[in-house]
Amino acid sequence: MKIAVLPGDGIGTEIVAEAIKVLDALGLPFEMESALVGGAAYEAHGHPLPESTLKLAKESDAILFGAVGDWKYDKLDRPLRPEQAILGLRKHLGLFANFRPAICYEQLVGASSLKPELIAGLDILIIRELTGDIYFGQPRGRRTAVDGHFPGAEEAFDTMRYSRPEIERIAHVAFQAARKRSKRVTSVDKANVLETFQFWKDVMTEVGQQYPDVELQHMYVDNAAMQLVKAPKAFDVIVTGNMFGDILSDEASMLTGSIGMLPSASLNAKNQGLYEPSHGSAPDIAGKGVANPLATILSAAMMLRFSLNQEAAAQRIEAAVQSVLAQGLRTPDIYSAGTTKVGTAQMGDAVVTAL
Amino acid sequence: MKIAVLPGDGIGTEIVAEAIKVLDALGLPFEMESALVGGAAYEAHGHPLPESTLKLAKESDAILFGAVGDWKYDKLDRPLRPEQAILGLRKHLGLFANFRPAICYEQLVGASSLKPELIAGLDILIIRELTGDIYFGQPRGRRTAVDGHFPGAEEAFDTMRYSRPEIERIAHVAFQAARKRSKRVTSVDKANVLETFQFWKDVMTEVGQQYPDVELQHMYVDNAAMQLVKAPKAFDVIVTGNMFGDILSDEASMLTGSIGMLPSASLNAKNQGLYEPSHGSAPDIAGKGVANPLATILSAAMMLRFSLNQEAAAQRIEAAVQSVLAQGLRTPDIYSAGTTKVGTAQMGDAVVTAL
Numbered sequence: 121m122k123i124a125v126l127p128g129d130g131i132g133t134e135i136v137a138e139a140i141k142v143l144d145a146l147g148l149p150f151e152m153e154s155a156l157v158g159g160a161a162y163e164a165h166g167h168p169l170p171e172s173t174l175k176l177a178k179e180s181d182a183i184l185f186g187a188v189g190d191w192k193y194d195k196l197d198r199p200l201r202p203e204q205a206i207l208g209l210r211k212h213l214g215l216f217a218n219f220r221p222a223i224c225y226e227q228l229v230g231a232s233s234l235k236p237e238l239i240a241g242l243d244i245l246i247i248r249e250l251t252g253d254i255y256f257g258q259p260r261g262r263r264t265a266v267d268g269h270f271p272g273a274e275e276a277f278d279t280m281r282y283s284r285p286e287i288e289r290i291a292h293v294a295f296q297a298a299r300k301r302s303k304r305v306t307s308v309d310k311a312n313v314l315e316t317f318q319f320w321k322d323v324m325t326e327v328g329q330q331y332p333d334v335e336l337q338h339m340y341v342d343n344a345a346m347q348l349v350k351a352p353k354a355f356d357v358i359v360t361g362n363m364f365g366d367i368l369s370d371e372a373s374m375l376t377g378s379i380g381m382l383p384s385a386s387l388n389a390k391n392q393g394l395y396e397p398s399h400g401s402a403p404d405i406a407g408k409g410v411a412n413p414l415a416t417i418l419s420a421a422m423m424l425r426f427s428l429n430q431e432a433a434a435q436r437i438e439a440a441v442q443s444v445l446a447q448g449l450r451t452p453d454i455y456s457a458g459t460t461k462v463g464t465a466q467m468g469d470a471v472v473t474a475l
Numbered sequence: 476m477k478i479a480v481l482p483g484d485g486i487g488t489e490i491v492a493e494a495i496k497v498l499d500a501l502g503l504p505f506e507m508e509s510a511l512v513g514g515a516a517y518e519a520h521g522h523p524l525p526e527s528t529l530k531l532a533k534e535s536d537a538i539l540f541g542a543v544g545d546w547k548y549d550k551l552d553r554p555l556r557p558e559q560a561i562l563g564l565r566k567h568l569g570l571f572a573n574f575r576p577a578i579c580y581e582q583l584v585g586a587s588s589l590k591p592e593l594i595a596g597l598d599i600l601i602i603r604e605l606t607g608d609i610y611f612g613q614p615r616g617r618r619t620a621v622d623g624h625f626p627g628a629e630e631a632f633d634t635m636r637y638s639r640p641e642i643e644r645i646a647h648v649a650f651q652a653a654r655k656r657s658k659r660v661t662s663v664d665k666a667n668v669l670e671t672f673q674f675w676k677d678v679m680t681e682v683g684q685q686y687p688d689v690e691l692q693h694m695y696v697d698n699a700a701m702q703l704v705k706a707p708k709a710f711d712v713i714v715t716g717n718m719f720g721d722i723l724s725d726e727a728s729m730l731t732g733s734i735g736m737l738p739s740a741s742l743n744a745k746n747q748g749l750y751e752p753s754h755g756s757a758p759d760i761a762g763k764g765v766a767n768p769l770a771t772i773l774s775a776a777m778m779l780r781f782s783l784n785q786e787a788a789a790q791r792i793e794a795a796v797q798s799v800l801a802q803g804l805r806t807p808d809i810y811s812a813g814t815t816k817v818g819t820a821q822m823g824d825a826v827v828t829a830l
């Protein structure tokens with residue numbers, strides 16, 4: 121079981137260190153190797169995703185990823201910016217299936233912007249297609265417009281696209297995930313405006329016929345953005361494209377109020393996966409020892425489950441996280457009166473103890 | 476002052492009737508002419524936007540629009556579906572600037588999903604570009620993929636695009652609107668992934684230099700979807716493209732909990748405008764006399780302000796709406812214990828009385 125460890129920038133190094141503590145404590149025969157990625161890799165090698173890092177990632181069964189990005193790289197040319205490392209890993213490893221749970225932990229209900237009764241018990245799984253859509257579609261660029269409202273003007277453009285097999289494979293992922301949950305899938309599209317998403321809807325419907333035990337509902341993306349606010353618990357599994365998934369998964373995770381708790385997994389057809397917290401690199405608190413390591417620790421649990429076939433170990437970690445929450449331990453992002461404020465390392469240590 | 480009245484489908488006819496009552500009560504010399512649109516027009520003329528309706532709209536100073544759509548038209552070919560009427564009106568009249576306020580009325584704070592302290596006093600103005608982007612970009616369609624992950628497979632595609640003058644004109648609209656408010660604009664993009672929105676960001680920054688008194692902030696769309704949930708009051712004016720604006724304006728209006736109160740305006744370069752409630756046709760409650768007419772009545776106020784140059788009359792309507800809320804009158808969508816439940820017509824009558 122080979123794990124590539126890519127801590128990245130900002131709080132990435134701190135939170136990944138705690139996840140490694142937890143993995144080490146399991147006593148399983150992991151081989152772990154670290155490499156630079158994002159801004160840290162740019163500083164050292166002039167590129168956010170150096171060849172050596174990509175090679176390590178490809179050779180590993182799983183990648184434990186921290187976070188990348190810092191304001192200081194905003195002025196770099198796009199191909200050199202930290203987030204290109206994430207896009208590059210997704211593309212080169214074919215990580216097409218992104219799992220982002222939005223779960224509201226009982227003890228953290230108060231951290232949500234939403235009224236407790238609307239959010240308590242929330243447990244949504246957002247499945248986002250991650251290697252297609254307008255993220256990677258060609259052609260794209262700048263040119264002189266030949267038609268449209270202002271022919272002759274300078275314009276920029278991108279191409280949204282999905283092919284049938286791309287939609288089919290993510291549909292199967294969603295229906296199979298729903299079978300292990302409450303058997304309901306909401307496919308989010310914009311079929312009333314976009315050719316791409318009329319096709320998406322058609323193919324989802326076709327694949328759905330192979331899963332008669334799973335209920336399939338279609339919803340427009342604008343309505344989904346509303347319903348997530350109005351009645352988030354009405355959702356179970358949401359499946360959508362790369363662009364809409366980017367927006368809706370962030371909206372859904374913020375609904376919980378505790379994005380510092382939410383892991384994610386991005387898998388390819390061989391179950392190789394990249395595991396990272398749903399939050400970013402938070403350069404404002406980097407190096408202060410206050411970041412919440414639990415999303416990364418829970419990402420390590422997902423890694424054990426999906427890529428390393430260690431379900432029991434995954435459950436041990438998840439139970440340990442529940443236990444530290446029950447003990448009242450909180451990093452500052454989830455702190456509330458009556459609980460005990462701890463730092464990044466203390467939180468990691470507490471999870472190890474609870475194991 | 477010629478007004479085209481297009482009630483449309485579902486609750487459209489009921490709510491527009493109340494807005495007309497209110498307009499009539501102002502005693503101003505309006506010329507109003509009605510026409511069918513959406514499903515109603517399809518039934519009568521075989522097209523959701525008949526030539527005669529489009530002609531009337533073009534010849535008028537303003538369009539008062541109800542809502543279109545019903546599940547029963549879902550199986551029609553896309554060009555015949557009710558919502559194509561809206562897209563057609565936007566396109567043929569060049570209604571590029573969509574204004575969608577998200578306001579939380581003091582008396583309705585409790586209707587929101589959000590905790591009262593996060594939403595009380597909310598007053599955001601979302602300015603959405605409405606005639607460009609992936610909504611209208613060509614080419615689009617289905618074809619055989621020649622590259623990508625599955626060359627040879629069937630695929631669907633759309634084109635996202637913005638030209639410099641399209642971005643410039645909506646930027647000016649946003650900066651000028653901000654000057655009348657708290658002088659802050661958040662431009663929402665996805666410049667880290669899309670060429671179109673890197674260009675958008677560049678042009679926004681350029682135009683912003685002509686407004687040194689207005690503070691310009693850039694935000695990625697996924698982050699904006701989160702910040703709207705976390706701290707909506709941190710926003711003042713949001714400007715964004717057609718697709719992102721569709722999603723974020725719906726999210727923002729649902730945050731208030733009282734989408735039945737929210738008007739919208741869509742303007743072209745000549746200040747001709749289409750005015751409609753932010754909510755839809757609600758076929759489930761159509762014909763029952765329970766729909767909230769206030770969003771449509773407030774849309775009529777926006778029409779007086781923006782297209783008919785009748786600021787005083789606009790303010791009279793807005794004050795009358797405040798007054799009926801203060802009286803405790805509520806349609807079922809905004810009803811809470813201790814207030815008086817009224818129907819659509821009673822609410823319209825109360826606004827007329829309050830005038």
Ligand SMILES: CC(C)[C@H](C(=O)O)[C@@H](O)C(=O)O
Binds near residue numbers: 203206667
């Ligand atoms: C950093 C960025 C390119 C990325 C995306 O848009 O996919 C991020 O927002 C995410 O969701 O992982």
Ligand SMILES: CC(C)[C@H](C(=O)O)[C@@H](O)C(=O)O
Binds near residue numbers: 561
């Ligand atoms: C009906 C649909 C085409 C339309 C849109 O996507 O613009 C609607 O959602 C809106 O926001 O007015």
